[in-house]
Amino acid sequence: xxxxxxxxxxxxxxxxxxxxxxxxxxxxxxxxxxxxxxxxxxxxxxxxxxxxxxxxxxxxxxxxxxxxxxxxxxxxxxxxxxxxxxxxxxxxxxxxxxxxxxxxxxxxxxxxxxxxxxxxxxxxxxxxxxxxxxxxxxxxxxxxxxxxxxxxxxxxxxxxxxxxxxxxxxxxxxxxxxxxxxxxxxxxxxxxxxxxxxxxxxxxxxxxxxxxxxxxxxxxxxxxxxxxxxxxxxxxxxxxxxxxxxxxxxxxxxxxxxxxxxxxxxxxxxxxxxxxxxxxxxxxxxxxxxxxxxxxxxxxxxxxxxxxxxxxxxxxxxxxxxxxxxxxxxxxxxxxxxxxxxxxxxxxxxxxxxxxxxxxxxxxxxxxxxxxxxxxxxxxxxxxxxxxxxxxxxxxxxxxxxxxxxxxxxxxxxxxxxxxxxxxxxxxxxxxxxxxxxxxxxxxxxxxxxxxxxxxxxxxxxx
Numbered sequence: 001x002x003x004x005x006x007x008x009x010x011x012x013x014x015x016x017x018x019x020x021x022x023x024x025x026x027x028x029x030x031x032x033x034x035x036x037x038x039x040x041x042x043x044x045x046x047x048x049x050x051x052x053x054x055x056x057x058x059x060x061x062x063x064x065x066x067x068x069x070x071x072x073x074x075x076x077x078x079x080x081x082x083x084x085x086x087x088x089x090x091x092x093x094x095x096x097x098x099x100x101x102x103x104x105x106x107x108x109x110x111x112x113x114x115x116x117x118x119x120x121x122x123x124x125x126x127x128x129x130x131x132x133x134x135x136x137x138x139x140x141x142x143x144x145x146x147x148x149x150x151x152x153x154x155x156x157x158x159x160x161x162x163x164x165x166x167x168x169x170x171x172x173x174x175x176x177x178x179x180x181x182x183x184x185x186x187x188x189x190x191x192x193x194x195x196x197x198x199x200x201x202x203x204x205x206x207x208x209x210x211x212x213x214x215x216x217x218x219x220x221x222x223x224x225x226x227x228x229x230x231x232x233x234x235x236x237x238x239x240x241x242x243x244x245x246x247x248x249x250x251x252x253x254x255x256x257x258x259x260x261x262x263x264x265x266x267x268x269x270x271x272x273x274x275x276x277x278x279x280x281x282x283x284x285x286x287x288x289x290x291x292x293x294x295x296x297x298x299x300x301x302x303x304x305x306x307x308x309x310x311x312x313x314x315x316x317x318x319x320x321x322x323x324x325x326x327x328x329x330x331x332x333x334x335x336x337x338x339x340x341x342x343x344x345x346x347x348x349x350x351x352x353x354x355x356x357x358x359x360x361x362x363x364x365x366x367x368x369x370x371x372x373x374x375x376x377x378x379x380x381x382x383x384x385x386x387x388x389x390x391x392x393x394x395x396x397x398x399x400x401x402x403x404x405x406x407x408x409x410x411x412x413x414x415x416x417x418x419x420x421x422x423x424x425x426x427x428x429x430x431x432x433x434x435x436x437x438x439x440x441x442x443x444x445x446x447x448x449x450x451x452x453x454x455x456x457x458x459x460x461x462x463x
Contacts, residue, residue, distance in 0.1 A: 067092050071101045078435040080108045080338045081347065081356065096125040100132055104139060108338040108345075109458055110310070112143035119143070134164045142341055145183065148191035148281075148307075154183035178252055182266065185250035189268050190281045194311030196327050200275030203322040209364050209442045211317055213304065217272040218244030222301060226315075226323065227362030228453075230305030231342045233284045237265070239301045240286045245269045247286070254285075262291055277325055279308055303362060306342040309453075316452040317361060317445065335458040343432065344453070346460045348440070349411040351376070355437040359460070363441030368405065368424040369433040380405065380424060389423055401426045410444070413462040417447035 067090065074083040087105050090098060103118030119140045123133065137160045144153035157180040165173060202213045211226045220242045224235075235245065245267040254264050265286040272279050284302075292300040309315060314329035337346045344359040355372070373380055380403050389402040403424040410417055428434040445451050448462045 068095060068097055071098075075101065075104055078340060079356075080105075080340065080345065084109065084335075084338070096122060097129070097132070099125065100136055103136070107139050107143055108340065109335065110146070110339055110455060112146045115143045116140060116147075130164075134160060134167075137163075141179070146307075146342075148189075150183045150189055151187035154180055154187050157183065181250065182252050185248045185266050186268070186283055189283065192282055192307060192311060193280045194308065194313075195278045195280075196312065196325055197276045197278065198327045200277060200325045200327075201322060202275040202325070205320040205322055209446075211321055211323055211361060213274050213323055215243070215272050215274055215304070217269055218242065220244075224301060225303040225362060226309060226317075227303040227305055227360070228309055228344050229358075229360035229362045230303050231307075233282060233303060233305040233308060235267070235284050235286050235302035236289045236292045236299060237286050238289050240267055240284060243269060243272065245284060245286065252285075262287070274304070274308075275325060276327075277312065279311065282308055306344075310342075310455050313456055314452065314454050316450050318450045319446045319448060329454060329456055332454045332457045332459040332461070337453070337458045337460040339458075344460075345436070346412070348437075349414075350409070350437075356435075358432055358436050358439045359445075360439050360441050361445065363439055364443065366419065366422055366439060366441045366444045367402075368408075368422055368438040369436055370425060370428045371435065372437045373403070373424055373426060375437075384424070386426070389425075391429065398429075400429065412440075412444075412448070413460070415448065415462055417444055419443060419447075 071083065071086055071090075074080075074086060083101065084105050087098070087101050092098075099118050099122035103115045103122060106112070106115035106118060119136050123136055123140075126133070137156055141153050141156035141160070144150070144156060157176055161173070161176050161180065168176070203211055212223050213226060215222050215224050222239055222243060235243070240247070246269070248266045248268065251263045251265050254262060267284045267286050269282050269284060270280060272282060289299060292302075312325050314326055316324040318324065337344060339345065345356050346359055347354045348357050349355075355375075384403045384405050386401055386403050388399040391398050391400050403426065405422050405424050406420065408419045408422040422438075425433060432439065450463050452461045452463075453459075454461070
């Protein structure tokens with residue numbers, strides 16, 4: 001699993017020879033646990049068969065089956081932007097399976113309450129449809145996590161293990177058991193709340209990579225990075241104790257790309273301040289200081305992850321390293337952002353075609369994934385060189401063959417940006433690498449004056 005961690009963190013990583021390709025060492029180790037894990041990200045590519053359609057079946061019935069099959073195809077391929085439009089434009093008759101897709105669209109559109117309602121209706125109406133039932137329960141659990149309803153999330157993971165264990169691989173069982181342990185531990189924790197008292201501008205103007213903000217708690221002030229790629233916030237154990245984090249009587253196992261697993265503790269911070277924002281009951285993954293310490297003695301203190309960042313409702317990342325959080329989120333029409341678990345997805349234009357990318361403010365460098373290579377293989381192989389790149393994770397590293405794409409030009413929000421070069425991986429190290437075209441990090445984001453995330457209407461805007 002991944003949970004799936006800046007100024008300080010990105011600086012340390014960007015100055016090391018064994019550099020991460022687009023993601024920080026800890027972020028990827030964490031993402032392996034939650035965000036990019038088989039548990040939170042594996043979409044089970046089971047083929048839906050509505051029944052053998054003979055020539056005698058009425059054309060309308062066949063058309064409805066084709067329409068539902070198309071929705072399933074889009075979902076399995078994680079083409080969530082297209083799925084949203086296809087569900088909205090569905091013209092067929094009422095079908096219990098349509099409730100599943102409405103629930104899926106609401107989930108990816110960050111509307112967990114609506115998604116829960118749709119998925120519960122689907123489960124109630126399609127009791128015998130085991131083919132999609134496990135995925136429906138997985139989405140349901142993710143909605144409970146996003147809603148900070150931890151006890152219900154734990155109960156749902158327990159249901160998945162009780163009903164579907166027989167068809168799972170050992171690694172999947174371990175992932176679900178770990179999720180059950182995590183959210184069972186948090187089951188007595190009140191829901192996270194975020195109150196922004198007034199407009200707040202935080203962080204220091206700097207030419208360094210990343211975005212960092214001061215966190216105040218327990219009469220202590222610690223600067224932590226903001227990382228949209230972290231599914232849960234992270235702290236080094238010594239920092240957690242300084243801030244007054246309440247440690248839970250539980251620990252979990254997390255892994256990295258190097259297949260080395262480590263134990264991590266869980267904790268809750270009753271209250272912390274970030275500028276004029278007050279965050280209550282934030283949950284944290286807590287790692288031993290030694291795990292987060294580099295050979296030169298420097299240590300990663302931690303990061304503020306997706307749950308808190310999304311709790312702001314709106315946040316602007318400025319190119320100078322500062323952050324702006326408004327008291328009142330400004331409603332923006334026309335959603336152009338969605339979620340895969342807590343992965344923030346958005347569209348970028350390359351070669352006059354729209355492609356889906358993952359947003360990761362904790363990644364020092366952007367990278368391109370295997371689908372990009374498959375789409376432009378002939379051009380890439382003819383123009384660019386291939387070399388081994390070191391991909392570092394918790395406990396070790398792995399070398400990955402990568403093309404060095406020169407003068408990479410892309411458009412976000414219709415505005416152009418260019419990098420002198422970008423790595424294109426030839427191997428999918430995570431599920432993200434199988435479905436999306438790249439991971440967009442600080443080097444591309446900071447080519448724009450600012451980037452704003454609006455979580456209520458699910459809008460991303462580059463200026």
